[in-house]
Amino acid sequence: xxxxxxxxxxxxxxxxxxxxxxxxxxxxxxxxxxxxxxxxxxxxxxxxxxxxxxxxxxxxxxxxxxxxxxxxxxxxxxxxxxxxxxxxxxxxxxxxxxxxxxxxxxxxxxxxxxxxxxxxxxxxxxxxxxxxxxxxxxxxxxxxxxxxxxxxxxxxxxxxxxxxx
Numbered sequence: 001x002x003x004x005x006x007x008x009x010x011x012x013x014x015x016x017x018x019x020x021x022x023x024x025x026x027x028x029x030x031x032x033x034x035x036x037x038x039x040x041x042x043x044x045x046x047x048x049x050x051x052x053x054x055x056x057x058x059x060x061x062x063x064x065x066x067x068x069x070x071x072x073x074x075x076x077x078x079x080x081x082x083x084x085x086x087x088x089x090x091x092x093x094x095x096x097x098x099x100x101x102x103x104x105x106x107x108x109x110x111x112x113x114x115x116x117x118x119x120x121x122x123x124x125x126x127x128x129x130x131x132x133x134x135x136x137x138x139x140x141x142x143x144x145x146x147x148x149x150x151x152x153x154x155x156x157x158x159x160x161x162x163x164x165x
Contacts, residue, residue, distance in 0.1 A: 012078060013078065016144055019037060022037060029110075037063050101155070102149070108136075115140075122138075126138065136152040
């Protein structure tokens, strides 16, 4: 028996400056702030212990904020003490998450806003079916170097017709 597909709850992103990240993700991408930036310290409280369970001992202090997309997917932003940028922010050969995607039918306008806010465009805007359908995509970075992708249409519409054929 095939399992029932699950829904996506949230993704956690480590950022160097929580306040600037909340500003970018709310004012540029339009995400809702559902929990303002909050400081959590390593202690014996329930949340302190939960963080120690995840990060191990010695994490010290973090700042965290919770946001949500229009379709209720959570974006959990973390600012860790002593954080540092990776040497390669798109290390696609390393196992693990290397991007997420945001959908906007007016991809080019959102791309311009991202660049104007200090982000980067990593490639030209490309079309999947240039002669048949207006499905577009582009890889970008937020102002902190986090790589993500913009899609003009839903994931299902983009790939259901066999995007690579």
